[in-house]
Amino acid sequence: MINMFEVNETNKMITQENLDVRTITMGISLLDCISDDLEKLNQNIYDKILRLAHDLVPTGEAIEREYGIPIVNKRISVTPIALVGGNACKKPGDFVTIAKTLDKAAHEVGVNFIGGYSALVSKGMTKNDENLIRSIPEALATTERICSSVNVGSTKCGINMDAVRLMGDIVKETAELTKDQDSLGCAKLVVLCNAPDDNPFMAGAFHGVTEADAIINVGVSGPGVVKQALTEVRGKNFEILCETIKKTAFKVTRVGQLVAQEASRRLGVPFGIIDLSLAPTPAVGDSVAEILCEIGVEYPGAPGTTAALALLNDQVKKGGVMASSYVGGLSGAFIPVSEDKGMIDAVTAGALTIEKLEAMTCVCSVGLDMIAVPGDTSAASIAGVIADEMAIGMVNQKTTAVRLIPVIGKKVGDNVEFGGLLGYAPVMPVNRFNCENFVDRGGRIPAPIHSFKN
Incomplete structure (x- = not known):
């Protein structure tokens, strides 16, 4: 049974903490x-x-x-x-x-x-x-x-x-x-x-060939809710921190489950999955970066950031899978630069580089996402960045992605405005050394040894 306390709690998450x-x-x-x-x-x-x-x-x-x-x-x-x-x-x-x-x-x-x-x-x-x-x-x-x-x-x-x-x-x-x-x-x-067949988030969404004729997939969010919950356990140990994230992710996912089931019923289309990713927006207070700061790093990119993100990602998943029998898609914490005010601030402060973001993608939900780079970045360098990120996904058996934006006419330090949920971004530097001989070899990098399971 849903009681009045839970109703009021959900209302607060929506009106004050950017739950959507x-x-x-x-x-x-x-x-x-x-x-x-x-x-x-x-x-x-x-x-x-x-x-x-x-x-x-x-x-x-x-x-x-x-x-x-x-x-x-x-x-x-x-x-x-x-x-x-x-x-x-x-x-x-x-x-x-x-x-x-x-x-x-x-x-x-x-x-x-x-x-x-x-x-x-x-x-x-x-x-x-x-x-x-x-x-x-x-x-x-x-x-x-x-x-x-x-x-x-x-x-x-x-x-x-x-x-x-x-x-x-x-x-x-x-x-x-x-x-x-x-x-x-x-x-x-x-x-x-390792693209999933049931991802509801753009730009990577497609309808996999193993899916039904039509399906309803729902992506929930709620970084602001998690951040607010963590302010109440500031300075507490990791056990309390993890329990707080897990319980909050459960509540957020239940909201998504309600919406998914209702949309499925009204449209007469089967319910597929809930993707319980923490997807930030450019709005103040709706940031994964701010959660990392609340956990204890001054800015994303500081020492300890990858460990904090790994903790966050894992607890979000643990809380979410208790709230729905059908969790899929990507599910975890997104770290897009242009869509997260805290990430933008970290780049501006000099705390966050593409190399550190790449390290963070080993433990987060997707990969190098919504990163503006100089317009004169070579196609070979972009291919090299893609190859690095694909290797992380391949070896770690996880979904990884690259959404780089070489903004023509812009250089490092310029800002680019995309608007809406896509936000704005500072143009970040790309390693200036050449990888053309590597990406021009052609062919296929073999699957890792642990892929041989049947």
């Missing part, structure tokens, strides 16, 4: 839309999205009003388009027509973003995969709500270095084509290792 449901994401399979006629394929895709998702946004808004729980985003993820478009798309430009169809459908149903303009190439690339990847810059430059992802590695397969090298060029080209928007296209493009 970050997204309701409807996953939609497009496998039954496949056709060898491009025009028919586009029509099939548009019709199916409108048929299944036409009530998604009104339903989310109704739940917000009735329960008083903010739901920041309503989103859609679809089957990786490289798989869907292969029969009909013979060149990169053909795939761009699908991107425009997806964007049109997203506008029509009113969602914030639509993910799944994706390819899965951890072991090798088909011609269809390569055509989609080469279409990404134009697709992101000519649409508004499309998000794109490419999975280039996994613990089971190793790292496809041909795809990594190509993605260095694609990130640069995307930056150039969207330079009039401070290279915003790169904020909607992520490179992944």
Whole structure:
């Protein structure tokens, strides 16, 4: 039974501590839309999205009003388009027509973003995969709500270095084509290792081929709630600290579970998973960095930061799995720079570098996320950063990602404004030494020894 104390506690978390449901994401399979006629394929895709998702946004808004729980985003993820478009798309430009169809459908149903303009190439690339990847810059430059992802590695397969090298060029080209928007296209493009099939968060969301025809996945948030809870145990030992985080994560996840079940019932679509990640925003008080400071480091990046983040990530997961039987997606603590005011402050203070962020990604939920770098950063250097992060994911059997934004015309120390949840970011330096001979070798880095399990 829910008592009045729990109701009041939840109300306080919402009104004073920035608790929200970050997204309701409807996953939609497009496998039954496949056709060898491009025009028919586009029509099939548009019709199916409108048929299944036409009530998604009104339903989310109704739940917000009735329960008083903010739901920041309503989103859609679809089957990786490289798989869907292969029969009909013979060149990169053909795939761009699908991107425009997806964007049109997203506008029509009113969602914030639509993910799944994706390819899965951890072991090798088909011609269809390569055509989609080469279409990404134009697709992101000519649409508004499309998000794109490419999975280039996994613990089971190793790292496809041909795809990594190509993605260095694609990130640069995307930056150039969207330079009039401070290279915003790169904020909607992520490179992944061990990408999950049920991630509700952008830009990495896609609807995996093992999923049902349609599914509801919900991503909760609540860094402000955790931070506030920790102020009440300031100076206490680690046992008390961990118990506090765990109990708070449980409460936050229960809110997401309620929203997920209600959205599933009203839409007539099965409930998939709760992603219980702590996803920050640029708003003051809604920061993972501030949690790390409350745990005891002066700024993220100070000695002890990686240990504090590991502790936080683990306790969030332990609390969340008690609150829902279906926890999935990424689940943990996100450390995007531009989307977290505390991370921005740490970079500005000189406490946080890309190298320290890379170390932190060994224990957090994703990877190098929403990091603005100088516009003259080479494609080879970007590929090298991607390779490093993919190696962390491959060896540690976890999801890692890279979302770098080489902002054309900007240099170290400049600030870039992306707006909304994407926030703003100081341009960070990238190691100036060359890795071109490494990323140009081609081929595949083999899977680690511990991948041989069956």
